[in-house]
Amino acid sequence: MARRHVPVVRDYNISREDSLSSDGFEELGPRSMLPNSRHVRYVVDGEVPDVLYTLNHVGVNRRFLGRLRSSKPFQNVTTYEIRQHETDEDGELVKKPIFEIVTTVCIEGRPDDHRRMVHPRRAAPQIDRPLTAAFENIDYRSDGYYTDEEQYVDPAGSPVADAPLMVIYSEHLINALRAVVRYYPTVSLNGKTVSISAPYRMLYHHRHELLEYRDNQPEAHSVEYAGTTVKHIDTLLKFLDESLGDEITKEEELHKLESPMATFQYFWLLLKPGNVIYTKKYDIWTPLVISSVSGGNRHLNSSDSYRINCWLLESNGTKVGRFMESYVVNPWPGEQDISTLSVVPAAFWKEDLAAQGGVEMRQKLIAEGKLYWELLKRPTYMEYEGLLVNSGSGNRLPGGPTGFMNGRVICDASGFDKFFDTAPDWEGRRYPHPTRRRVTQSIPNKDHLPQYLPRCGCAVCTEDRPQEHNGPYNGFEDLDPLCDTPPDSDIFFHVLSKTIPGFILGTRRWGNLHVANLSPVKADKEAFKYLVLDDDIKMTVKALIGQYSTGVDGQITPWGNDFVRNKGEGRIFLLHGAPGVGKTCTAECIAELTNRPLISLTSGDLSVDAFRVENNLSYFLELGQRYGALVLLDEADVYLERRRAKNISRNGLVSVFLRALEYYRGVLFLTTNRVRSFDTAFLSRIHVALHYKNLSDEDRERIWTHNFDRLNRDSHGRIRVATAARQFIWSSHEVRALKWNGREIRNAMQTALALAESDSNEEGLPTITIGEKHVRAVVKMSKGFKDYIKSEMPLGSDDADYDGDGDDDVVHGEDF
Known part of the structure; x- marks a missing residue:
């Protein structure tokens, strides 16, 4: 009896052999289910x-x-x-x-x-997530x-x-x-x-x-x-x-071409579970181990996409384990260069030694994995130069700061897990946020790793050699970097995460860092020598701080109980004087001298609300203690002003700040140019107060000279300052009349350098020469601006709170 339906056949590439007759068939009848x-x-x-x-x-x-x-x-x-x-x-x-x-x-x-x-829906259980998922505002839930x-x-x-x-x-x-x-x-x-x-x-x-x-x-x-x-x-x-013999042979011939090719239909041949693939995660080529592959089947004239379930190793804040990922490869027509695909099998990676630091990709990634493992053991002080990892995806906002960054960071996975949720709110900060729901993302169920190496399962072989726990991925789960030894396996380090959370000192924010962009800190020990200060101040500071120097390997030395127990375990310096005389620079140079991190704060980091100041200040001081950092609170006037009976809000702010200083353990620098308005209660909290005089002409000449020397040193001779430019700076009445402070001299140097660099590029010169005309242009701009400000500023509007030279206010280096 003829069928009523038009046949629909899915092509699964079964045999090409015809068997159109029913001779030799055994015909069996219905059952409620398939028979046992x-x-x-x-x-x-x-x-x-x-x-x-x-x-x-x-x-x-x-x-x-x-x-x-x-x-x-x-x-x-x-x-x-x-x-x-x-x-x-x-x-x-x-x-x-x-x-x-x-x-x-x-x-x-x-x-x-x-x-x-x-089927009735039931909530998928929330599962452990990798540490960097906190940037993405994602809750991971099991698939299926x-x-x-x-x-x-x-x-x-x-x-x-x-x-x-x-x-x-x-x-x-x-x-x-x-x-x-x-x-x-x-x-x-x-x-x-x-x-x-x-x-x-x-x-x-x-x-x-x-x-x-x-x-x-x-x-x-x-x-x-x-x-x-x-x-x-x-x-x-x-x-x-x-x-499929003929088709497989043809496909494998494509793999052997000088530029290996693949068809979508047989791309699965290269996706063997256990093999490593490279795909972009956070716009970084990331190695993962294939767990399973589905899809890629033909249906009439089309094919469905491949779904590749895979895993990598990453920390969850305390332990290293496997985390599943899923990637989709959409169909493509004809043959495609394998190295251009969104998912590239590691065996077909096209090496770019210049971009890979002169080594093969696999060796590069293994080295990065070993660095990641070491960074998990303790907070580590590092240099970072490169793009920050953009952890955002889809329509979500970037998870943390992005873009190019050149500065100091502290890699701290366990600290990120502890401190990120309580970090001060930033503009654009996404996580956690009380009014924004997290995104729920389903991920593949975690498979079970084999416990044994493959072997014949017959009775004779089983009796001949008992199985041992020697599987290819033994020891890949639940590793504590502080006490566990990593497996002696290249693949372990190959697929370890290549991004790690770190505290960015320049912005005081947590960011996702690419370990390839990290390098050891190169402390500038000469910076303190070039600091233009009275010799008495330099000697006092060096004597008090020199004992806190650390090693040069980037290891963090937290502030311990090496002061006095309980209250007052830290050392607090007050640096006061006119703007641009070296207060902030002193703290920066001491950080270089001691090879310790510097957490530089302003009122914008702490707020001016008493409740938020208490939380934010405690947060940063706790980080300073954890990292053994020098903490600098620049322009601390708003927190140090004397209390007044009618200003309850101001009084609360000062009281909060006093209480935080009372229990701080570590080295803290406070800078101000309004010492006359201090609350007297601060005097007993400050260990050393240092006064910075206004710069003399001789001081300015030394600052110019140091800037010239550093410019030549840092550029390896590519940038030079013409003799005429130097003579103009030393002898010009116009330059002396401006009475530039240290910060203004630095800004003038940067502007003159920018002008000289522009001229050099236009002329195609290999070197940059800062000439007299460049310095004159900067002097002219600065003089015009100052004259305008002076003409527009009302009489008597100068900052009367600042002490001027004020030598009689506070004795140099007086110890309270």
Whole structure:
């Protein structure tokens, strides 16, 4: 009886052999479910073939209707009909085929039968997330808990075929697979049978290993066992060759080209679980280990995308473990250069030694992984030069600062886990935020890593050599960098995360750092020598601070109990004087001299609200203690002013600040130019007060000279200052009349350098020369601006709070 439906066939690349007749078929009748395999006969024409082909027909809700069997492959499986229904005969199996190819076709259903079977939703459990996910405002939840399953019927009511399923019965073949498959999470080899869906990717991935095993079986195998294993492996390999052999050969020839190519249909050949791929995460080429691959199947004239589930190793703040990722590769027409794809197998990476620091990509990434592991052990003071990692994605805002950065950072994964959530609110800060919901992202379920190396599972081999916990990924989970030893495995370091959270000292914010851009700190020990200060002040500061110098390897030395226990364990310096006389520069030079981090704060970091000041100041002082940093509070006037009876808000602010200083442990610098307005309660908290006089002409000449020397040193001779420019600076009445302070001299140098660099670029010169005309231009601009300000400023509006030279206010270096 003719069918009413137009056949719909999914091309899963099964055999090309025709088998259009139904001769030799065994026709079986319906059951409510597929019969138990113990009671199914595998006999065709009186015997059990090595390879049995079975065609199952099912209806709505997968109700079993009947079965056809053959020793030859089926062609156009949706065109076969079951003419009669017979039940299977019960009975224990005496013999089974080596493997069976089962194809299931749904032949019942009309358009009105197509309906959704919606399962009740239940919340997916929140799972552990990598540390850097905090930047993304994401909660990770396990995949597969939100299910909207559809009844297996084509919307048009046409027959639809499942992908053929290979069921392996041969113990010899299963044991051979156990001996060669190292890691393939989607296929279980532990049962009495092994089931693999077409196009049998696991088998194609291991066909060369099976050939090697066939010819080099364990010595414990008997001659009979080894002979049967050879026969069964040959039968399987012959089947694979007849199924896709020609196509696979053509594809592998593309892989051998000078610029290796691949087609989308067979790209899965390069995606073997356990292999490493490179793909861009946060716009950084990141190595991951393939766990499983789905999709990539052809449907009529189209193909669905590949979904590649993979994992990398990263810290969650306390321990290192595996975290799953999922990437999609969309179809492409024809052949594509493998190195240009969004996912590149590591074996086909196109090396760029110039961009990779002169080493191969794999060695570069292994070195970065080892650095990441070391950075997890303790906070580490480092230099950073390069782009910050943009952890945002999609429509979400960037997770943390982005763009190019050249400055000092402290890599601190455990500190990030502790301090990031309580950091002061910044403009544009996304996480945590009380009014913004987090994004929930489903990730693949974590697979189980193999505990053992692959080996034959026969009784003789099992008795001959007991298994040990020596799997290829042993020791990859739940590692504590403080006390655990990492596995002696290159792949462990290869796929360790290449980004780490760090505290950016210049902006006082947490950022995501690319470890490739990190380098050891090169402290400028000469900076303090060039600092233009009274010799008495320099000697006092150096004597008091020199004992706190640290090593030069970037290791952090937290402030400990080396002062006095309980209250007042720190040392607080007050630096006061006119703007630009070296107060801030003193703290910066001392940080270089002692090789300690400098956390430089302003009122913008702390706020002026008493409650927020207390929280923010405690936050930064705690960081200063953790990192053994020098803390500089620049222009601290607003927190140091004397309290007044009618200003309760001001009084609260000062009281909060006093309390914070009372219990601070570490070195703190306060700078101000309004010491006359101080609250007297601060006097007992300040250990050393240093007064900075206004600069003399001789001081300015020394500052100019130091700037010239540093410019020449840092540029390695590429930048020079013309003699005429120097003479103009020393002798010009115009320059002296401006009475520039140290900051203004530095700004003038930078402006003159910019003008000289522009001229040099226009003339195509290899060196930059700062000439007299450049300095004159800067002097003219500065004089014009100061004259304008003086003419517009009301009489008597100068800052009367500043002490001027004020030598009688505070004695140099007086110790309170």
